[in-house]
Amino acid sequence: MQKKGITLLCVTLILAVTWSCNGNKGAQKLPILGRQEFKEVDGKLDTIYHTIPEFSFYDQDSLEVTLASFEGKVYVADFFFGTCPTICPIMKQQMLRVYDKFKDNSEFGILSHTIDPAHDTVAYLKDFSMRLGVSDSKVWKFVTGDQDEIYRIGSAEGYLVPVGEDADAPGGFIHSGAFILIDKEKRIRGLYDGTKPFEVDALMNDIPKLLAEYED
């Protein structure tokens, strides 16, 4: 009788600890971030969420990248520049973890914008991405383009992160280390600090959750 009790206790403990290790999988949906607007449609109030506006850039393989390039995909966006002496290398090291984990998923992509397009040309970005171990722009697109358009897409109109030139900042630019998770409707579903491994762990945990929303 006592033996049974102990066995039961063991099983319960193992289950409890396993659950606490896994976290609450599939519990709730990710939030939708950004300013919301409300519109009356047929007498009912409809919520209009903040979405990423249209853009046009060029990636490391000289291909045009627009919102349509991420049709049917969730993607992670960030901002960097090639000669950045501060947080960019660690962001790229962390983004590589995300890339390695999800690169084979056809519903996933990464979009890295340079904020120094004068220096970071298509050819430079090709060399940069090859040196990181990214052989083509199929999954991870490193884009350059018109500087004003890149700053606009980073701002309150787009990804809600500060980017810009600043002579006082190391390397001459200020930018956030954020990784921004975008869903298939181009809404912002998560902001993570790309310089902190545990926040990137959270992102890697959230990507399957977001993909699961499209499964049924």
Next chain:
Amino acid sequence: MKIKKWESLVLLITFIFMGCGSGTKSDNEDVHSRLDTKGLQQFSNGKQLYTRYCQNCHMENGEGLGTLIPPLKDSDYLLNDVAGSARTIKYGLKGPIKVNSIDYNQPMPANPDLTSLEIQELLIYISNAWGNKAEPITLEAVENVVPNQ
């Protein structure tokens, strides 16, 4: 017999919790047997400087980033000329270099505010961390390369 059962239960619980955490083993364990007290103090100061000035690019594990940023761990470029690296730390670097037969071409920023003492500590750290092994560099050797203003 009864005690044994509880013992095994405690063991079981311990194992389960160990499974949750990830075991981290220090890469610098053998340093304690190689460096003397002073050397260890400098190594430890150097680690703090490394975290502040170098780690963003060369990474916590000293492995660098792809073929973009060269490694310090097992780096022939560093270990063949530890004193020469004092110049790189102080004045930065521009143009292509070869590390372990791989070409790198990313500029390294200068650190003009570091003193020769701080550079010595940094060099003792990076030439002895992550399995690297080198005789602790002297202050004199550093100042021969980068005179303290």
